[in-house]
Amino acid sequence: MHTELIIAKLVVVVLGFLIALQAYRSYRRGNGQPMLYVAIGFVFISLGSVIEGILFELEVMSIYQAGAIQTGIVAIGMLFVLYSLYGGSMRYKIVLGEGDRK
Numbered sequence: 001m002h003t004e005l006i007i008a009k010l011v012v013v014v015l016g017f018l019i020a021l022q023a024y025r026s027y028r029r030g031n032g033q034p035m036l037y038v039a040i041g042f043v044f045i046s047l048g049s050v051i052e053g054i055l056f057e058l059e060v061m062s063i064y065q066a067g068a069i070q071t072g073i074v075a076i077g078m079l080f081v082l083y084s085l086y087g088g089s090m091r092y093k094i095v096l097g098e099g100d101r102k
Helices: 002-028 033-057 063-086
Strands: none
Touching: 002 033, 033 063
């Protein structure tokens, strides 16, 4: 089972990096700053998907500590993706009431 898990994790990393590469290429073609944030987010998510196993296998830390590190890295990646979706398009409108207009 250990070998199958390693293979599955490698597939996830490769897919994540391919998504990041395509998002970066899209950014370079001029499709907007949000694509750069998508690329950065998927790099973090991809690395986070394997960091727990690496830290635990190398006996650097316990499974709980490694899991906490993984969760933090994946969360940072998701924040980048979320920012790419909402960050650049967040515009605030000031709506004046009838009595406030001059």
